[in-house]
Amino acid sequence: MARAAGVSAKTVSRVVSGESNVAPATRDSVLEAALALQFRPNRLARSLRTGGVTTTIGFVVGDLSNPFYAAVAAGVERELARHGMTMLLAATEDDPAAERTVVGALLAERVRGLLLVPTAPDQSYLEAEQRLGTPVVTVDRPAHGLVADSVVLEDARGAHEATTALIDAGHRDIAFLGTSGTRSTQQHRRDGFRSALADAGLAAQPGHDLLGPYDDGLDAAARDLLAGQDRPTAVLTGDNRASASVVRALGTDLSTVAVVGFDDFELADALGISVVAYDAAAMGRQAARCLLDRLGVPADDAETELADVPPRTVLVPTRLERRGSLASTSTP
Amino acid sequence: MARAAGVSAKTVSRVVSGESNVAPATRDSVLEAALALQFRPNRLARSLRTGGVTTTIGFVVGDLSNPFYAAVAAGVERELARHGMTMLLAATEDDPAAERTVVGALLAERVRGLLLVPTAPDQSYLEAEQRLGTPVVTVDRPAHGLVADSVVLEDARGAHEATTALIDAGHRDIAFLGTSGTRSTQQHRRDGFRSALADAGLAAQPGHDLLGPYDDGLDAAARDLLAGQDRPTAVLTGDNRASASVVRALGTDLSTVAVVGFDDFELADALGISVVAYDAAAMGRQAARCLLDRLGVPADDAETELADVPPRTVLVPTRLERRGSLASTSTP
DNA sequence: TTGTAGGCGTTATCAC
């Protein structure tokens, strides 16, 4: 390519890198030749020379077909693209044993940073990598055995607020249906549920405080909870999957039990179901921003240098979206 | 690293590349040193040396927060991961003008192949790249101005089948609500709708054959369609966004108008809404497989060499998921 | 303003 333009490789490099000290005439002829030869600078070679500094970041997600993670990924992609970086996406299929392999594959691609939804019980294996200069930010859940930035929801506060709203609406027998006792988010949401009950001098009825883990049995658990004689007058779900199961269990007859879902979901508004909502895409954007801060890529409204601040935990706020479902015909 | 193991760089290369002609003893000491030093082979350097052959493929999608595209992406990722490849994901935000830039960014990363949901009106700009050896497969829609493999739904057939089912249920005034006249999928679905009506000697009533494009006005369009005096007795939607708008327009009073949605969606079963369903993840898997075929990566059940077959169009089947909504109280 | 030398980590080639 360089020879085709009648200049040295270095001059081509200068042109494509946008360096200033090139004669306009030279620049033009180089650009012309580049166009003719379909020349595209090789970012791989550049990364190699500059010491493995790539423009890709890795995002390890559990299951992309979950709308929540998809929305987070959309936010990540968007924020990265704004800074000329791209997202290498890998999924663990929610298999804890797969996490390390998947992370390894991304690191072998020399990603410049790592975003991770932790699935494995322990992330200490990342410590060495972190020290070698690859920043790690966890999303949705904090890491275990690793000090890292994390972007998480106000799980407990959101659940507390929702539960309190149900209590204020007159409910006394409120149930919680979580999906997985091994997930810290589900635990925190139940904690918020319990503390709100306790604050009102109440407690969950036996069998009305469920945390799973349910794999395929979620629909059945919802049916059991809502079909019995002693069914609760209100339910708070642990996530959008649980919300879907509750709707399936109740059919379209949503007026008999008050429902608040954790996670907003499509049609929740049409069905009049109250939800604990938040901006999932913003979560992704904030996580990406955390990583970019560590990499020294300034934000648009750049003020201070954030590459060396101590590990941060960014709390993403939730808001209770009040819809018809807060009350119900069986309200006492 | 090589020196630490007391061998040459080439021997390390042989070990990590899994070549056979290495003494077991040597191999062990190399692996031991690699473990101790946190050694990770640099795929960038490898790609450089081997001529730009990377293990990443690029997937250009419109909007990841659409559950359909997210599911396709999940399928792509999964199939690629099975063969040790990773997915570089970029989004056009459904902006036709952004497509070329986004594709360019992926090509600069030297992706080995390209999966693309076409958004721009023309993809001929990819022809040179294709000839240079980067295979291109389009997903959901065929390319314009470019001969490439594509994986698409049986849009017309699916819509035809759904419409016929509504006719068979006794409906005569059936409406179609599509979201975008500039999308070939929406056009094909309406074509299927119209041909089914024609086959029965019917035609859509004025204003009951809508194709958009609606950006923010989709909810309003659904309300207008379903609120009037001359509202149809049945509706076929063009996609999941239109289905959501229809449900919002009808509220939970879904019994007054029969609805069939194109695209399955969460809770469609709970709401008793019939849908034209298909396996979106399988679509992604098939698209990835097309690309891998072109790259000479054999399938598990490898039979023939598919790298050089003429461009294929893979049709992904749809199936009508019959639920309560096929009939309605206003059925004639 | 432009060019030359050298090397990033890997692998192909050809020796030993």
Added chain:
DNA sequence: GTGATAACGCCTACAA
């Protein structure tokens, strides 16, 4: 079975 050498395409450093 193993190693020395060169080269992939680019950039840093230093000349010219």
